[in-house]
Amino acid sequence: MCLKYLSTIEDVLNQDLNALKVLIQMIALIPISKQNIMFDENASGFVSVILKIISGKINNLIVIINKNDWISFYKGLTLLICIKILREKDKNDTDNTIDLLSRISEREQREDAALQLLKLFKLLERRLPGNKMMELYKLMNPKDLTLEYLEPTVSWETYIYGLTHIVENCECCMNDLEDLIKDQLCRFLKVNYFPMLLPDVAWILTYLKPQTNNKSTQIIQRIFQKSDSLQISIEQYLDSRSYSITSNEFPLVRDILIRSYNSKLMHNINRPEYLLRMLTYRKEHKIDHFIEWFKCFLCETDENWIKYQDLVCHWTNCFVKDQIALFEIMKQVDSLIDLWIKVAPNNNQRSDFFVTHMVTQCYSL
Known part of the structure; x- marks a missing residue:
């Protein structure tokens, strides 16, 4: 009609x-x-x-x-x-x-x-x-925006954006508002209200990482940091994906495990073990998979938790018996050495180890 x-x-x-x-x-x-x-x-x-x-x-x-x-x-x-x-x-x-x-x-x-x-x-x-x-x-009057009106949001980003507006314009007791936010966050996480995929985990952790003087951001960061439900959701999701992460997703995992790592929300994630799980992902044993894994995770940081000798040995064990794979990777070894050295240019022991190890692999067959 x-x-x-x-x-x-x-x-x-x-x-x-x-x-x-x-x-x-x-x-x-x-x-x-x-x-x-x-x-x-x-x-x-x-x-x-x-x-x-x-x-x-x-x-x-x-x-x-x-x-x-x-x-x-x-x-x-x-x-x-x-x-x-x-x-x-x-x-x-x-x-x-x-x-x-x-x-x-x-x-x-x-x-x-x-x-x-x-x-x-x-x-x-x-x-x-x-x-x-x-x-x-x-477009809204900030005073009209309340927690109930955050329910039509579709992502963590828009949710936190709305929370920021609410906290900034709070005229009631801030402790009461914080309790309400905690309850809503817990409820949303319980029913998987927003997606919890690798991009979402990376976004949340990146948001929580910076130190800021903004009071509203500090309050929201504190609530998220202390959320047991958020910790459980992140850890459960990452655990479920550890054997199925593709090389295209390595940069996101690098952000999660290294660049924006949050010790409170990822307390139960064993990072070296997690890296090895990704490395041994059986459906993608391609040369690019090994190269990208090396670049993302062994050429990013020299922190103590990176047991680089063990990780390098596990890495080469994945392809050393495959002559074609070993040959293709050795063709790129000069660029890999450069990336390796840039992580810790003054650590000669670390640099010497990698060069010696790679030379040894050439004579292992």
Whole structure:
């Protein structure tokens, strides 16, 4: 029905602002809940056309909205935007959605609309794509943003971004807020609310690593650092992946185990043992796998936990009996030696060990 009569009224809507305003207000009357949120292609097409018309006339349209009309207008507008976002195939498309709200000139009206859109997504128990959630946070009155409105977020990054806004504008007891954040974090982790994959682990640890003077960031970092549930989630996931990490994922694991290593959240991860598990991943015994493993994990740090002699021996044992593999790796040995020495240029014992060891391998067959 929506599209059947759209062509008839489209010209009117383009010419008559009052007709467009009334249509938007009528849409606000449509009852919506998570039980009836089913939109077909026709409804989606109707919404896209209406929003396109609104986009071209938003500045003039806002001028004719009086105080009595405003509530029904912004509720209708946000419902249209909500439907479009839910039906979008390209989740990075921001045309005629959040950008429409940002074009509302009056700050209070803009904040009303942004809060209403967030309420809709919470009511429907749907998630907002990360880029849209970030934009919506920026449009809201910071005092309106509460923990319950973080539920439509889709990632750890957008969640922490929202937490930062809430902590920065906290007007109640900070201890009470911290307890609420701890409870919410624990609940989210218990139901795997956000993904916990290698990029997510790396992002969380990178966020927690820097020392900062920002009080809000310090509070959030402290909560995450002390979270037993977060520690368990990270350790369980890493343990489940230890024998299935590909060479393309080595840089992420390097960030996790070395560059952004967190001793509190990874207390039970034996890093040397973990490196050996990745090294012996049987499905990817390719030359590139061994080269990338060496570059990422043996040419990154000279910290005490890196038992480099043992690790190098295990590394060469993986390919020394394969003449072709050994030959191909030895063709790159000069560049590997350079990378090895750069880690600890003043450690002659370390440098001599690697050179001697590699020469020995050539005569081991």
